Amino acid sequence: MKEFAVFWGCTIQTRFPFLEKSTRIVLDEFNLPYKDIDGFTCCPEKSLVNNVDHASFVVTAARNVALVDELDYDLVSPCTGCVSNLATVKGELCSNPKEKAEVNELLKGVGREFKGTAKLQHLVPFFHDTVGVFAIKQKIKKDFAGMRIALHYGCHMIRPSHALRNDDPIAPVKFDNLIAALGAVSVQFPTKMMCCGQGLDRVDQHDLALQLARVKLKELKALEVDALVLCCPSCFLQFDNNQYLMEKEGEKLGVPVIYFTELLGLALGHTPEELGITAHRVDCAPFLKKWAECSGQAAASTMDDELNAQGAL
Amino acid sequence: MLELNLNMKLLEMCSKCGACYSICPSCTHLPGYDPRQVVADIVQGKFEKWLSSSSIWQCLECHYCLEMCYQHYGFENAMTALRTIATKRGLNPPQVKRGWDMFAKTGKLGEPALPARKKFGLPEPSKSGGEELKKVLDALKDRRGKGHH
Structure with a gap:
């Protein structure tokens, strides 16, 4: 490489x-x-x-x-x-x-x-194309089976496509593939590909920035997803910080926001503290709690035991 | 091409199209946002009234219009051009000026958060190329001063 x-x-x-x-x-x-x-x-x-x-x-x-x-x-x-x-x-x-x-x-x-x-x-298409889904799967210590993840690609991961040329600019799949590799379900929802709207915060139109954040977050709340996963600091700012600001004003939407690197880090066995997930504004404890429950419930496969058991013929 | 230009012929088509409207996040979620009208006014030379409008700052630069565009042009170009003229006339949102000043001074939009880096055990941040960039941007200014546009 x-x-x-x-x-x-x-x-x-x-x-x-x-x-x-x-x-x-x-x-x-x-x-x-x-x-x-x-x-x-x-x-x-x-x-x-x-x-x-x-x-x-x-x-x-x-x-x-x-x-x-x-x-x-x-x-x-x-x-x-x-x-x-x-x-x-x-x-x-x-x-x-x-x-x-x-x-x-x-x-x-x-x-x-x-x-x-x-x-x-x-980083996301890099992990998909250069590291590879297979290599990632090989290293997972604890997957996200049973978890429902809502993905937010972030406009500039894939557009403008003539310059980036890394995925379909309207219906991309690579980030979804990585989520599937980690064992979670990538929930499909109407506003999945909608821009986060953080740009409005940079031109003194904060209320409209919140308005756009609200559209997606309300939908995700209704769908009861376990987390919103993304890999862009600007989108993170919009969904973590701005969601927190809405929370402080009494509008609690409760959608944990997790960065791709944090999700991957957790799967590789690192703790939320090490990865800095505890530094988020919106509480990620419900996500981590659900994850602990999921892995508790998952029945271990008995396949290896069967294969290694004595008694063939 | 270092200076911004608009293609009026493509914009004329753009003012009559709207293939991007159903996917543009601002068109679908911000009442009153109507780029086709803005583009039509540009084509007719009546863009002045938009320079002081908050509308031209509502394009999120998500590049959906470019991807949907039959001409591979997108109205985002028109919004960028209006923003540039508005800024030249001091009609920009205050935050844009603050951001630009920071960029012009340091070549960055913020400095690494050192105490937090220490807390997370991160290495010393790499050296910034701010000083070198300043020289390049000064050379650009000189070049313009000599009449290259």
């Missing part, structure tokens, strides 16, 4: 260091050749930087990609936004040699060159 740099992004390192922790735990568990490299900046955030100045958006992303190009590493990120933004710019520059030359002229001043050779992947 090719070595890869992890692009942590601003949101995880600023607001949710425990998500970095659980990501490192699962990367270590699979002995993956990941690197921390110096020199990254904000990806940059599209809804902010691209809206203000497209050229700044392009050169900032191109410089970040140049860092991994130079080292001949690939790049993996546990943030959907970061990967989507970097890939969008990579796609724009690789299909436009004139613009690429303009950008490289600017980067030359600091000794960098954007080549666009590094593969840029989000």
